Structure formats: structure tokens, C-alpha cells
Amino acid sequence: MNTELSTTDARLPAYARLRDTLAARIANGEWTADQPIPSEARLAQEYSLSVGTVRKGVDGLVSEGLLERRQGSGTYVKAPSFDATLFRFFQWRDVDGVQLSIPSSKLILRSLNKAPSEAVAALGTTDVIKTVRLRSLSDVPVLFEEIYVPVSKFSGFEVLPEADMGPLLYPLYFEHFGVLVKRATDELSFDTASEVAASQLCLKIGDPIAVIRRTAFDIEGNPVEWRIARGSAAQFRYRTEIT
Amino acid sequence: MNTELSTTDARLPAYARLRDTLAARIANGEWTADQPIPSEARLAQEYSLSVGTVRKGVDGLVSEGLLERRQGSGTYVKAPSFDATLFRFFQWRDVDGVQLSIPSSKLILRSLNKAPSEAVAALGTTDVIKTVRLRSLSDVPVLFEEIYVPVSKFSGFEVLPEADMGPLLYPLYFEHFGVLVKRATDELSFDTASEVAASQLCLKIGDPIAVIRRTAFDIEGNPVEWRIARGSAAQFRYRTEIT
DNA sequence: TAGTGGTCTAGACCACCAC
DNA sequence: TGGTGGTCTAGACCACTAC
Numbered sequence: 001m002n003t004e005l006s007t008t009d010a011r012l013p014a015y016a017r018l019r020d021t022l023a024a025r026i027a028n029g030e031w032t033a034d035q036p037i038p039s040e041a042r043l044a045q046e047y048s049l050s051v052g053t054v055r056k057g058v059d060g061l062v063s064e065g066l067l068e069r070r071q072g073s074g075t076y077v078k079a080p081s082f083d084a085t086l087f088r089f090f091q092w093r094d095v096d097g098v099q100l101s102i103p104s105s106k107l108i109l110r111s112l113n114k115a116p117s118e119a120v121a122a123l124g125t126t127d128v129i130k131t132v133r134l135r136s137l138s139d140v141p142v143l144f145e146e147i148y149v150p151v152s153k154f155s156g157f158e159v160l161p162e163a164d165m166g167p168l169l170y171p172l173y174f175e176h177f178g179v180l181v182k183r184a185t186d187e188l189s190f191d192t193a194s195e196v197a198a199s200q201l202c203l204k205i206g207d208p209i210a211v212i213r214r215t216a217f218d219i220e221g222n223p224v225e226w227r228i229a230r231g232s233a234a235q236f237r238y239r240t241e242i243t
Numbered sequence: 244m245n246t247e248l249s250t251t252d253a254r255l256p257a258y259a260r261l262r263d264t265l266a267a268r269i270a271n272g273e274w275t276a277d278q279p280i281p282s283e284a285r286l287a288q289e290y291s292l293s294v295g296t297v298r299k300g301v302d303g304l305v306s307e308g309l310l311e312r313r314q315g316s317g318t319y320v321k322a323p324s325f326d327a328t329l330f331r332f333f334q335w336r337d338v339d340g341v342q343l344s345i346p347s348s349k350l351i352l353r354s355l356n357k358a359p360s361e362a363v364a365a366l367g368t369t370d371v372i373k374t375v376r377l378r379s380l381s382d383v384p385v386l387f388e389e390i391y392v393p394v395s396k397f398s399g400f401e402v403l404p405e406a407d408m409g410p411l412l413y414p415l416y417f418e419h420f421g422v423l424v425k426r427a428t429d430e431l432s433f434d435t436a437s438e439v440a441a442s443q444l445c446l447k448i449g450d451p452i453a454v455i456r457r458t459a460f461d462i463e464g465n466p467v468e469w470r471i472a473r474g475s476a477a478q479f480r481y482r483t484e485i486t
Numbered sequence: 487t488a489g490t491g492g493t494c495t496a497g498a499c500c501a502c503c504a505c
Numbered sequence: 506t507g508g509t510g511g512t513c514t515a516g517a518c519c520a521c522t523a524c
Contacts, residue, residue, distance in 0.1 A: 315502035
């Protein structure tokens, strides 16, 4: 058994090194979702720390959402909450604000590609894999997406069987490439439909459309995805929480 | 000196009662912004707690953004970050994404009023004060706002001298009514300009406009403001962070 | 009942800041 | 140099969970 506080910068306090060590063990799949990690007392013994220090380290991962405490039972690896706001891209609502289901997805294109300038600016590389999809609710196309991910982090994504791709990409990023999307920036604006967008979305050229540009970041703050999505402005609702 | 852990539910753990007690003392203005609160050792003595428990209580207020630690110096009451995302309503950017300044504000109407149905749904009362303003950048009108606040929390707001009202309302809510806006929900959609909106924003009737509906909540989670704002969709940019 | 996390104590030493 | 927050220890007792 490895009882060392590892690789991370030795100048960091013990609780931070424990936190990073545990994060690595989680990332390595040592404990899978809904499995308890060793008890705090056990970890304290393993790493020769006091329970208080272990608690502080675990606290960090709990507040990051990687772990979940259950009193009297244990501390569990949390299944990434891909159903949270972040992972919905945005929530389609009907005009009364009722939450609708996650749109289904139809893959239109996926290939190695040169990134457009905006994607280069966001990702810092021109070597990307481009994905184009059309998302629909009840067979009505609502959202036309172009998605760019860097080849360096997503090698092989372009040949991943289509069957493995559900409507949500972020769980897939995590399961296949170990990339955990932690944060994103959305920018909304307004435009009129180009010929391509109009034909995909069953609109007329020049119809008003909403445009969402998103840059997604992993847990270390590196950009891992840039996407631009377009939908008819008419039924568009974007909801966000500010704190 | 009051050395009691106060009013709050005695079943709560000590650190939570200390946290609430300190929050109350801050709200009472006992320590103003950029003033240090007593040291952790002093608080431990005052309330007959150990330093560790005091730290945990203070931690809560730090993570809520009410306090700020400065190592070697003390723990300070943080001036509410009214320049943060929340307090900008939304950020106007030019087409290159450059951050522009806070729009100036022209008051059009302010009066006791019956709330429209959407505001009632958000605020839970029909007794409100309605404010209508037009916000401009470089004398160009960009945003037409209707704002509703409950009379119960904002008694006298309708007669507050106009000179006291800057472009940002949330600092004013805090200074005059003790209401600290902590969280908000924005919902964006697109529409076309009505006659009123068009005339205020120098648009033509039917021009595309962006609509933002916001509900703001105080620190206890009570809704304290509902507003609806409209601006030309053409230059519209809304940026948000998702975590 | 045994084991877990939740709370709390009473210290210790360190890094940093202001005087 | 004295006081502050930052880290860490080695315990204690409690509430809760699972068996």
C-alpha cells in the first residue's frame, strides 16, 4: 500500500496534498461511483495524519463535488452530476417555463479539423476534432451545434462508435478521456439565420436566431471544449443562476 | 458585552450559532466594511468556545463572502462586491467582447403600485414599488427596465431622493434598507419591440429585442426584487459563468 | 453493537503583517 | 516583536447507519 502523500508540491500543506492524492486515486478509478472511500480514521492511519487534517482534505473534495459524506455510513465517490445546469447546455422550456426533457441528438459530422479562429482563441490550438449535431425535441429540430475539442486531450474521439455517444457529451468526455468539465462560460447573442442554419432548423433565411458560445474548462482550469450553438429565437429560453 | 450565542435555534451546533450571531452583528453594522472583527482567540474567549470552533464558524461567513481573512492582520468585514457579475445586471460588451462601463441611468417612474402577475408570482405579494428606468451608454439608450420591490421590505423607497439613486440599485438596497442581494436567477428570451419599448430604445416597432427577467434573493433566500429589462437584440451580449 | 461521520476541545508551531 | 490567521495534533463525545 502506498502511504505517501505523493507527487504534489511538497511545500503544500498536508491537507492539500492529501486532497490531491485522493483526487488522483479517484481519477484512477480506484474507487468507483457510489463506493465508499476508506474511513477518515483509516486514512489518517494510512498517511500518518491526524483525523482533523484528513477531514480538511476530504472537505475540499466534498466542496468540489467529487465526494459525498453520509453520516454513519461513509464517504462516497459521487457520480458526476451531469444532470446539473452545467451539463444541460441550456434548458429548453416551453413558453410557460416548464422544463422540457433533454433534446435528442443526431450526429451530422465528426472529423479531425482545423479550428476556426474563435475556437483557436478559446482552446489555444488549431488541432481539433469537430463535431456537428442537430438536437431535437419531439422530432422538431431546436438546436444546431458545432463543437470543437483539442486532439491532444481527445485522441480517438473522431472514431468513437456513434452508438457510444448519447445526447450528453460531458459524461462521455469523463468516461472515455478522463476529462471532467468543471466550469464553463456561456455568451449569448442574437443573429439571423444563415442558409445552413435555416435549412437545418427548418427556418427561413434571415429569421431571428439565438447564438450561444460556450467555453468549457476542466478541473485545472484548462479549456477543453469550445462550441457554438444556434436555435430559433422564437422559443428560446435561457435560464441561469447568479451568486 | 454580550457573550451569548443568541436567539438562533439552540439545537444548532455551536459553530453555526456563532456564525449566525456574527452575521447578525455584521448586519447591525457593529463592524463596518474594511474593519477587522475581533481575533479568533478573542471570539473564542468571548463566547467560551475553542478556537477551532470559532474558525469553523468564521469559515462559513468567509465562504458566503461576508468576511475576508488576511493572514497576519485579521478578519475583515468585506465590502459587498457590488461590482461583481451579479451587480452588473448584465454586462454590455461591444461586438469584440470588450467590457464596457456601467450604463448610466435615467429614472422615468417610481411609485407604489400593483404588481403584474409575473412579479406577484416571484415576490409573493401584490404590494410593490415600481421603478422604471432607461439605461444608456454614451447617451445611447440600451436598456429599458421595470423593477418591482415589495413594500414590506422597502418602505419609503418611492420617496427616496432621486439624487441618492445611482445606476446600481443593489448597493442602495443594502445601505438604505439592509437588504443584501445574494443570489439571482436570470431568464433570457427574445421578442419584438412593443410601441413603448421601441420609442424608449429608439427602435422600430417589431424590431428584435432581448428580454431579461430577473428574480433576486437575499441572504435568507427570500425574493426581494423582480425585474424585466429589454434591449435591442442587435448589440446584445450576455455572458455568464456556470460552475 | 460496532463503525462512521459530525462536533468540539485545548493545546502546539508556523508564516505573515504591522508597528 | 507581538498579534494575527494557517496548519496540525490527539484526543473526546455525539448522532446516525448498517448489520
